[in-house]
Amino acid sequence: MFGLTALELARIQFGFTISFHIIFPAITIGLASYLAVLEGLWLWKKDTVYRDLYHFWSKIFAVNFAMGVVSGLVMAYQFGTNWSYFSSFAGSVTGPLLAYEVLTAFFLEAGFLGVMLFGWHRVGPGLHFFATVMVAIGTLISATWILASNSWMQTPQGIEIINDVVVPVNWFEVIFNPSFPYRLAHMVTAAFLATALFVGASGAWHLLKGDNNPRVCKMFSMAMWMLLVVAPLQAFIGDQHGLNTLKHQPAKIAAMEGHWENTPGEGVPLILFAWPDQAAEKNHFEIAIPNLSSLILTHSLDGQFPGLKAFAPEDRPPVAVVFWTFRIMVGLGLLMITLGLWAVWRRWRGTLYEGRWLHRFALVMGPTGLIAILAGWYTTEIGRQPWVIYGVMRTKDAVSDHSALTMSVMLIVFIIAYFFVFGIGTSYMLKLVGKGPEAGEEDPATDNDDPGQSPARPLSAAPDLNKEA
Amino acid sequence: MGIDLPIVWACIIAFGLMMYVIMDGFDLGIGILFPFIKDRTDRDVMVNTVAPVWDGNETWLVLGGAGLMAAFPLAYSVILTALYIPLALMLLGLIWRGVAFEFRFKADEHHKPFWDIAFMGGSIVATFFQGVSLGAFLNGFEVEGVRYMGGAMDWLTPFALFTGLGLLVAYALLGATWLIIKTEGPLHDRLVTLARPLMLVLLAVIAVVSLWTPLAHQQVADRWFTLPNLFFFAPVPGLVALTAFLLLRSLRTGDPGPAPFVLTLFLLFLGYTGLGISMFPYIIPPAITLREAAAPPESMGFALVGALLIIPVILAYTAWSYYVFRGKVRAGDGYH
Numbered sequence: 001m002f003g004l005t006a007l008e009l010a011r012i013q014f015g016f017t018i019s020f021h022i023i024f025p026a027i028t029i030g031l032a033s034y035l036a037v038l039e040g041l042w043l044w045k046k047d048t049v050y051r052d053l054y055h056f057w058s059k060i061f062a063v064n065f066a067m068g069v070v071s072g073l074v075m076a077y078q079f080g081t082n083w084s085y086f087s088s089f090a091g092s093v094t095g096p097l098l099a100y101e102v103l104t105a106f107f108l109e110a111g112f113l114g115v116m117l118f119g120w121h122r123v124g125p126g127l128h129f130f131a132t133v134m135v136a137i138g139t140l141i142s143a144t145w146i147l148a149s150n151s152w153m154q155t156p157q158g159i160e161i162i163n164d165v166v167v168p169v170n171w172f173e174v175i176f177n178p179s180f181p182y183r184l185a186h187m188v189t190a191a192f193l194a195t196a197l198f199v200g201a202s203g204a205w206h207l208l209k210g211d212n213n214p215r216v217c218k219m220f221s222m223a224m225w226m227l228l229v230v231a232p233l234q235a236f237i238g239d240q241h242g243l244n245t246l247k248h249q250p251a252k253i254a255a256m257e258g259h260w261e262n263t264p265g266e267g268v269p270l271i272l273f274a275w276p277d278q279a280a281e282k283n284h285f286e287i288a289i290p291n292l293s294s295l296i297l298t299h300s301l302d303g304q305f306p307g308l309k310a311f312a313p314e315d316r317p318p319v320a321v322v323f324w325t326f327r328i329m330v331g332l333g334l335l336m337i338t339l340g341l342w343a344v345w346r347r348w349r350g351t352l353y354e355g356r357w358l359h360r361f362a363l364v365m366g367p368t369g370l371i372a373i374l375a376g377w378y379t380t381e382i383g384r385q386p387w388v389i390y391g392v393m394r395t396k397d398a399v400s401d402h403s404a405l406t407m408s409v410m411l412i413v414f415i416i417a418y419f420f421v422f423g424i425g426t427s428y429m430l431k432l433v434g435k436g437p438e439a440g441e442e443d444p445a446t447d448n449d450d451p452g453q454s455p456a457r458p459l460s461a462a463p464d465l466n467k468e469a
Numbered sequence: 470m471g472i473d474l475p476i477v478w479a480c481i482i483a484f485g486l487m488m489y490v491i492m493d494g495f496d497l498g499i500g501i502l503f504p505f506i507k508d509r510t511d512r513d514v515m516v517n518t519v520a521p522v523w524d525g526n527e528t529w530l531v532l533g534g535a536g537l538m539a540a541f542p543l544a545y546s547v548i549l550t551a552l553y554i555p556l557a558l559m560l561l562g563l564i565w566r567g568v569a570f571e572f573r574f575k576a577d578e579h580h581k582p583f584w585d586i587a588f589m590g591g592s593i594v595a596t597f598f599q600g601v602s603l604g605a606f607l608n609g610f611e612v613e614g615v616r617y618m619g620g621a622m623d624w625l626t627p628f629a630l631f632t633g634l635g636l637l638v639a640y641a642l643l644g645a646t647w648l649i650i651k652t653e654g655p656l657h658d659r660l661v662t663l664a665r666p667l668m669l670v671l672l673a674v675i676a677v678v679s680l681w682t683p684l685a686h687q688q689v690a691d692r693w694f695t696l697p698n699l700f701f702f703a704p705v706p707g708l709v710a711l712t713a714f715l716l717l718r719s720l721r722t723g724d725p726g727p728a729p730f731v732l733t734l735f736l737l738f739l740g741y742t743g744l745g746i747s748m749f750p751y752i753i754p755p756a757i758t759l760r761e762a763a764a765p766p767e768s769m770g771f772a773l774v775g776a777l778l779i780i781p782v783i784l785a786y787t788a789w790s791y792y793v794f795r796g797k798v799r800a801g802d803g804y805h
Contacts, residue, residue: 066571070564073527076534077556080549087549088615091542092764096772099532099539103779106528114790165542167765400550406621410557417561421568428575462575 009407010082010399013414015378017074020418022377023370024068029143029188030195031061032136035116039129048439049218055120056215056437057199059462060429062117067425069105071418076102086388086398090166093159093174094149101145108138140188147187151180153389154380155248161392178248182241183380189234190376193336194369196226200339201366202433204359215437217353220362224343224352231336238333239296245380246297246305249390251315252383254308255322257293258283261307267291268304276319281309317385325378332372339365432462474769475759478540479752481776482533487741489529491643491734492787496523498644500566500592501637503585505663510800511656512585516573518651518798522790523570527563528783539772543762544752547617551610552602555624559598566591593637600636604629607682607744609754628681635674639737642667646730651798657724664729665720672713675740679706682747688755689747705743712736 004012035057042050076098079087087095115123115131123131152158158173159166168174203220206212246253254260258271260281270292274283294303308316339361346352388395496519506512538545549556569587576584605624610617645664649657683690693702716732719725750758763769 070567073531073564074557074560076531076538077549077560079538080534080545081553081556082550084546084550084617087538087546088543091538091545092768095535095539095542095545095764096768096775099535099772100775102531102535103775106532106783107779162765165765168767168771171767171771400546400553401617402550402553402621406554410554413557413561417565421564424572425568428572 006402006404006407007399013411021071024064026191026194027064028068029139029191032139036132036136039132049214052215052437060432063429063462082400083398084400092166093168097145097149101142104141147184148175151183152177155179156389156392182244185237186241190373193230196223197365197369199223200362204362206436207359212353228340228344231340250306251311255317255319256326258323259307261309262304267294267302276323278319317383322383325375329372329375332368475763479759482536485529485533492526494640495643495647497592497596498640500589501641502644503589514800521794540769541762542764547753550617555598555601559595562591562595596637596640597633600633601629604632612756638671642671642733646733650727653797709739
């Protein structure tokens with residue numbers, strides 16, 4: 001298809017399916033914690049606004065959770081179907097980590113999700129709150145296992161290679177590998193940020209429609225507070241993550257910066273705009289601020305770090321993609337900080353709920369948390385190329401021996417099915433958001449006659465569309 | 470450590486797959502039975518009997534995938550590569566069906582017939598390709614060292630297509646006998662009538678597979694038809710015949726209750742055991758054994774701790790949710 005090789009098609013398929021997947025868990029992680037906070041505030045302050053918001057967002061959480069489970073099903077098999085040499089070589093490390101993730105997720109679903117979604121009238125308020133908190137913690141533990149596995153592929157340690165197979169000799173070192181704490185912090189914060197932007201945009205949508213009831217105002221206000229704190233925090237964590245990457249994956253940093261080579265005695269400029277040309281080994285149309293990259297990455301004006309030419313051409317990642325996805329992520333991050341500051345200024349002036357331009361901005365910023373997450377993942381995953389396990393196994397040695405034809409056909413099938421299925425799921429979720437939180441919002445189990453019976457499926461916690469009309 | 474990790478893990482994965490076949494089997498069967506039951510109310514009742522439990526059932530499939538990768542990475546990579554196309558179609562069938570399941574209830578009224586067809590189609594596609602994958606697995610894989618050497622379409626054999634159709638029959642019977650427990654009135658009687666021919670066809674399928682595998686694979690023939698194995702394994706076909714007889718007899722009574730479902734489960738369990746006898750100790754037939762495909766003990770041991778702690782919890786929870794939703798489901802009894 002389009003002259004792409006089987007390897008490229010396998011990478012596109014993986015990128016496509018995992019990009020769809022990550023959106024849902026990111027919102028799941030953020031919403032679970034948000035719900036725990038809402039319920040905690042309801043129990044503490046006894047203000048019904050918090051209870052109504054809890055019920056409203058728990059329905060959206062239910063749909064989102066189901067989408068995450070369904071899209072995750074494919075991921076559990078794709079490592080074997082498309083990346084068989086990676087799996088037979090390193091499944092001994094990533095397999096157990098993924099197994100723990102699956103077990104954690106199911107433990108959580110089996111134990112607490114049902115109580116959280118259907119148990120409002122069945123168990124006491126303390127126990128219900130406990131269930132919500134456990135679900136929130138569970139999503140974080142799930143993320144921990146997945147990010148441990150991914151980070152190990154970025155900065156592998158704790159292993160020996162015996163008979164062409166990775167043997168984990170120290171699980172502590174495998175899990176707590178050098179990039180893991182930074183990646184975990186960066187991703188969890190990103191999930192919180194994306195959720196705050198999503199909640200904020202939902203609030204802004206209703207404010208723009210002229211619906212400024214206390215529930216809408218409260219959720220908009222909470223989202224803006226969250227943004228004010230978390231967006232700058234994320235910039236700091238991202239910076240620390242970058243320093244860690246410079247230490248362990250310098251070629252990735254060179255590609256992110258579009259930095260080809262050092263000039264003796266001079267600092268490295270921060271390139272704002274350029275078109276990196278991998279073949280010519282230089283940038284076109286470069287606009288740069290002198291010495292700023294040196295200052296950010298080495299904390300001195302003329303500090304140097306390796307340029308791309310310090311690495312053999314076959315060891316360099318695709319520069320242009322990494323360069324640009326990184327800029328998209330950072331650019332959106334700066335806009336998020338701006339939104340947080342703008343909102344706090346309006347709040348200080350006492351006009352948080354009146355500023356139409358602020359609300360329009362917040363609405364447009366709604367999906368940017370998720371876009372930034374995708375851009376960030378493209379930066380770190382494509383920046384790791386040409387390695388699948390950094391310095392240990394090349395991506396081209398990991399891929400299964402499928403033909404380009406097989407891969408093309410399956411890729412088309414996946415694309416059609418995913419857009420259809422998740423398109424419908426997402427539009428349903430947005431319809432629920434569009435309804436807005438109502439006073440006396442009830443949980444779905446209320447209209448059930450027999451309190452002993454409730455379905456275990458998360459999606460059934462969301463209302464029927466035909467009942468809403 | 471005195472534990473034989475590859476065997477323990479083989480048992481866990483075999484148990485997980487068995488759980489999957491038992492539990493997702495009957496709810497897939499409900500979709501497969503849709504062409505025979507046209508009435509909308511009846512269909513709603515049928516779907517409602519599994520509504521509270523079906524997505525927990527698929528848990529076992531995900532667990533099977535992750536467990537296989539952790540414990541037998543070589544088998545995970547070779548088998549999944551060889552079965553790429555049928556497994557991908559199976560997964561897409563399951564996703565499709567899962568979404569259709571929910572939107573049957575949630576969509577606008579005029580979209581509902583579409584979701585009915587989607588639910589039926591997804592169930593049939595998922596089951597058929599699951600059966601095809603099973604058949605292709607029994608046929609074995611062309612392997613050189615640790616590399617899969619076969620082509621992308623090697624799975625497409627008459628035997629695999631036959632097992633694909635066979636599994637449709639098996640799941641349809643599981644679905645029908647499950648519904649016999651959960652329904653009443655005309656729908657119930659209709660299902661009892663349906664179950665009889667399904668049962669006979671399934672018996673024929675089991676017979677054909679039992680003859681086809683030893684005829685096609687000397688290894689399988691040697692396992693079954695040499696002494697003293699013949700004596701050890703003779704009870705398996707004997708029990709199949711006995712179970713089938715009891716099952717047919719139970720279907721003659723007015724309301725047979727749970728007996729047909731339990732007997733069908735036992736029948737499938739026997740079939741599963743038979744396949745286990747044929748395959749052991751190979752995990753990538755016909756060349757690579759469990760032990761050869763096993764992950765290093767460091768990996769198996771580490772993952773085993775989690776599995777032993779959490780699988781009992783999942784089992785307990787599952788049992789509890791079936792207990793909560795016991796009893797007949799009537800029209801209008803939605804969980805929605």
